[in-house]
Amino acid sequence: MMIKSRIAVCLALLVAGCSPDTVARHLTGRECNAGYIQEGEDWCAPPERPPVPQPYCTQSWNGVDCWSRPDQMPNVARSVAEGPTGLTQDQNANRLNMPVKQIPPTNAYIP
Numbered sequence: 001m002m003i004k005s006r007i008a009v010c011l012a013l014l015v016a017g018c019s020p021d022t023v024a025r026h027l028t029g030r031e032c033n034a035g036y037i038q039e040g041e042d043w044c045a046p047p048e049r050p051p052v053p054q055p056y057c058t059q060s061w062n063g064v065d066c067w068s069r070p071d072q073m074p075n076v077a078r079s080v081a082e083g084p085t086g087l088t089q090d091q092n093a094n095r096l097n098m099p100v101k102q103i104p105p106t107n108a109y110i111p
Contacts, residue, residue: 029097048095050087 024032024044032044056070057080064080093100 047097050092050095 021033028044030044055066055068057064057066059080089100093103
């Protein structure tokens with residue numbers, strides 16, 4: 001019983017100088033402030049969404065054609081883009097605010 005009261009006193013002293021926004025930010029890992037409520041949203045910012053997929057560009061007779069949905073292409077041609085087309089593991093971990101070892105794999109690009 002004595003330990004619980006000491007812990008409660010320590011927590012009260014640590015949190016005494018913090019605003020509710022700061023406490024909520026540390027608990028949720030997201031940015032929290034009253035401005036989001038005024039915009040008609042939740043108190044904390046929504047989690048970041050993954051970026052939109054990059055267009056799939058192919059070489060054609062007229063130059064380069066880019067497709068937003070390569071799965072709906074009649075036949076899949078070789079892409080003319082170079083480099084990774086998705087997030088790296090570190091970028092996805094930063095977006096999800098999680099350690100790298102706990103996130104699912106993002107794509108074939110593993111650093």
